[in-house]
Amino acid sequence: MAEIRPYYSEKGLTATFYDLTTAMDPSLAGDIEIYRALAPLGGSVLELGVGTGRVALALAEGGLTVTGIDLAPTMLVQARAKLAAAEPRVAARLILLQGDMAALSLAGTFDAVICPYFGLAHLPAGAAWRNVFAGVARRLKPGGLCAFHLPSAERMAQTPAAAPDRPVFQAPLDASGRQLSIFIHQRTAKPGVGRFDQVVDHVVVGPKGEERRARERITYYAADPDPYALAAGLVLDRPPIDLGGVGAIHVFRRH
Ligand SMILES: C[S@@+](CC[C@H](N)C(=O)[O-])C[C@H]1O[C@@H](n2cnc3c(N)ncnc32)[C@H](O)[C@@H]1O
Incomplete structure (x- = not known):
């Protein structure tokens, strides 16, 4: 019987083929534009679960400064390879760090914090989600927006x-x-x-x-993010944005 490894593990193939499969995934169509519009021109973005840099590189190419953190070395290897091949002016706008979104130890604040493609759903709702939202609220500038793409439980x-x-x-x-x-x-x-x-x-x-x-x-893990955001002092910015009928991007704002 084949051994079952965790997703994104060293001997797995998910990370290797992540960009190929997501590029052909219709349920992600248009997501990058939604994230791009959350920060002002030339602004700063923190991406939680940056993965292979699918979103982060596109935002950096569009002039935003992006800090991306991810837990999985296999995904960061892919992102770093893309960063090394990027134009120097784009590469200079993207910082990649290994870290846990539930234990953010970054300094500074950002115009927007994003957590695309079910990133938060990798963590069980409860204490981990509380920690993520508390960390995000601390890292957002006043008036800044954060966005979490989550799957629909139904x-x-x-x-x-x-x-x-x-x-x-x-x-x-x-x-x-x-x-x-x-x-x-x-x-x-x-x-x-x-x-x-x-x-x-x-x-x-x-x-x-x-x-x-x-x-x-x-x-x-699927849950309603609203109570976690409100407990962290964030407010709902707009109704959830449906993405491909399988999930939605939930956008909150810091006062
Ligand atoms: C589906 S991928 C999304 C990657 C990228 N944001 C995108 O939209 O293409 C989810 C990412 O979240 C990362 N991740 C899972 N749990 C994490 C955690 N606790 N802290 C940071 N990253 C985590 C995974 O390693 C994976 O790279």
Whole structure:
């Protein structure tokens, strides 16, 4: 039986193919523009769970100064490689740090704090979410905005059971005929406690049929962020912005 590793782990394949899969994910369409509009021209942004820099680099290219933190070395490796290849004026606007969004130890304040693509949903609601929102409130300038993209618990609970032999994603990797397929091996929903688990298989098949597989588990926690934001002294800035029908971006403001 294949070993199940945590998502983004060293021997997994999630981080390697993250940019390829997210680029083809219609449920993220338009998200970067929403985040870009939260900070003034030339302003500063803190991104929690910066990952491979998918959002952060685009914001830096648009003239914003971005600090991105992430827990996973595999994701930061990808982000740093992109940063090294970026134009110097863009690279100078992006700082990448390893750290936990629930224990922010940064100095300074930002015009906006963003947590795209279900970043906060990797942490269980409760103490961890309280710590995240308290840290965000401390790092925001007065009047600054923060945005959390979270999955919809209803939508996740309705997702049909996994069909482990039917790929949910397939794409050629290069001209040699290498192909990536992604399968959902197992899906478990506990809507009562807002916990949703998926065991995901990445399978790379080479031109001669040689195969590399990695099995990883991702857990999402879904909850209403409003009470956590209000407890941290933030206020709701606007109604949640639906993204692809599977989640929404929740925007709060510091007084
Ligand atoms: C789905 S990715 C999003 C990456 C990027 N923001 C984007 O939109 O493409 C979620 C990221 O959150 C990171 N993450 C999970 N828990 C974290 C924590 N406690 N502190 C910081 N980053 C965390 C993961 O390592 C992963 O890179």
